[in-house]
Amino acid sequence: MYTTLKYIITFPIWFVQAILVKQRAIKLPEAAGTRMHQIDDVPCVAVIGDSVAAGVGVEDINSSLVGALKNKLMKLTTDNISWYVYAKSGDKLKDLTAKLNDIDVQADYIVISIGVNDVTAFTSADKWQYTMRQLFQKLITQSPNSKILLLAIPPMEQFPLLPNPLAKVLGSRSKKLNLVSEALCQKFHQVSFMRVDIEADESLFAIDGYHPSAKSCKMLANKIVDELLS
Template sequence: MIYKIIFVLLAPLVALQGMYVRRVAIKLSEPTGERSGKDGQGTALRLLIVGDSAAAGVGVTTQKHALLGNLVSQLSNHYELTWQLIAKSGKHSGQCHDRLHRQHNGEVDVVVVSLGVNDVLSNINTKQWLVRQRRLITLLKDQFGAKKIILTKIPPMERFSLLPQPLRWLLGQRCKEFNLALAKEIAKDPMLIHLDLSAITTNELASDGFHPNQTLYRYWAQAVASQININFKPD
């Protein structure tokens, strides 16, 4: 792809920009709040959210306003939820797989996955990205008994205001490449859903210009809840 040639040509500048971003980036903490519990009434549903800092809720101060809290709020009127969050800032798909393998806590109905940004930032190619995703998906199916896996697309990093140009554009192109490869990989598997949040804007980012804000977490949860309502119709 053309962006790879541009990346090579601009490698020294991109490296400097990467160091600059690490130096000036606002370090936001993971929000407080419970990461497992039961809530609601209706059809029994076991929910697991796994992944990186976005899954963990970085960008808001409490889990109530993160993906988990919004999703529980939107589903609890129709489902008897058993929910758990297993997520950590800075983790890529391979690290998430390894943690889940060690931390198996029973079977689930639906898994929501938020991974990819840290894979994009790591030194891997598209084939290695797909290997990581295959291993994770296999684990979620075989070890957790997941009936439906909602894989959130890597967000459009070309809209992350923290990142200077041309680093922002180059990472955005890499996100698109990874997303397209995974879409082709999972297209024929009815257990997998590739959830698109590409419509986000800079107004939906937290103060660090990198993570979701409360508005985006609510929108994300609405998109996930819609898929769950379609695939696990409440009584």
């Protein structure tokens, strides 16, 4: 991980890089299509969180993470799956947690994708842990029999969009928050933590070099299903 000294020494470089990346980044929309498919008396999967959950980087919901998940689950478990997405591009952990005051997330499987925006906003580890605990408690209260899976923040040092040293700085921040998340998940028997490994392969990223491609969503969904059904 980046040391405090390295942060300080390289700060003028990566600070400027962050401004330029934000200015020049391609702004992609969320995936098109309905975000809910409800059928009574069949398994239900919910994907909640940020732009990855919202399908930024792919054309439609069927090509997104939830689409790949429901397709894989249907092949392995049943002909029908209920599913829905509750996500917004740009949301941080505090945004998602606050929104659960107004909605109920009830599903057999709940997949959480959150954190990249907290990394770029430099959310502290203490605040991250406190808010993540709140999120888990709310989800368990709303859906006490669900299986909850928290996806690790992806290794941001691998994102093609990000130059060094900015990539290394954000990658180090994502690792730090992931360590906090993994430890916290062990305190909730309904919650599991899944690391997200991704290579610096452009085919795994959308044209913005920042969000996952349809290929990447499918690969991730396969790993998630294995974890949920284990």
